Amino acid sequence: MTTISVVIPVFNGEKTIKETINSVLKQTFSQFELIVINANSTDATLEIISRIKDDRIKIFSYPKANVAVNRNRGFYHSVGEFISFLDADDLWTPDKLEAQYKALVENPNAAVAYSWTNCIDETGKFLRPCRTVAVTGNVYSHLLLDDFIGNGSNVMIRRQDFITIGGFDELLTNAQDSDLWLRLAANYQFVVVAKSQILYRISANSMSADVCKMEKACLQVIERTFNQTPISLQYLKPYSLANTYKGLLYRTLEGQPERKKGWIAAKFLTQTIRTDPSILFKKITLKIFLKLVIITILPSNCANFLLTKIPRLSNTSTLLGYIKIDPFLIKN
Secondary structure, rough: OEEEEEEEEEEOOOHHHHHHHHHOOOOOOOOOEEEEEEOOOOOOHHHHOOOOOOOOEEEEEEOOOHHHHHHHHHHHOOOOEEEEEOOOOEOOOOOOOHHHHHHHOOOOOEEEEEEEEEEOOOOOOEEOOOOOOOOOOOHHHHHHHHOOOOOOOEEEHHHHHHHHHOOOOOOOOOOOHHHHHHHHHHEEEEEEEEEEEEEEOOOOOOOOHHHHHHHHHHHHHHHHHHHOOHHHHHHHHHHHHHHHHHHHHHHHHHOOHHHHHHHHHHHHHHHHHHHOOOHOOOOOHHHHHHHHHHHHHHHHHHHHHHHOOOOHHHOOHHHHOOOOOOHHHOOO
């Protein structure tokens, strides 16, 4: 019997796809099907998947398309009462499906279960934990402020509710996840599994690394969402914009220093200060400014050497602490 359908879209994922699939096959909950949507991969991806012998794996090949299209394609082939999506470079802990399924069974009014996330690098090494927000029930106002769910490999959704809200928006090439969570939260309750169960891989080639496209999509989602949001929650829009730019700024400053990234980060810093002037007087802003000077003036190898020697200057994660996530504290 198939209770849960897991969908993995993949394009040229030969480096990680085996490990990703194995993290599903090792789940303590075994009543699932694993649907792999191969989006016209030109490397050894399809060959690697074909060598994994498990009757629960179903492979479908399609022309290359964005991840929203491929996730919807996977859902079309699914039969499970619950649906989970997993990116081809991310991983799950062995109890992810079991814990989220149990949470939804025990909370029949909830349409979505989510867990917490840890970030890993390209080699699978732990980098940092993501925010550990633990709100349940009506989470819409919290999601208006910030996508605390964080990635498309996280949630489990009831099948009928996914159908009702229309699945992923295939016109969005970025921020499809945030858009889906918001549309779900506007109509349904959420429940949290308060433990880290998703390992989100940070790599230079990941979709989220293209921060300029991410900015455009995030602003589009914010504008569209607040156009449909009740008047009583409109006061959250400026904070949503400020949080978005803080997140984009942090993403841009992550990883290897590059002059091009420095100029993009300078633009995001300007927007961060414009949308939240109070950040100008925080110590983290001076640190970011000094880091930007180093990145934009020095060659990449020199900037990397200097920042490695001064890790306190390199680490700008404190910025994430200024992301406002509690709508009730803001209003009061």
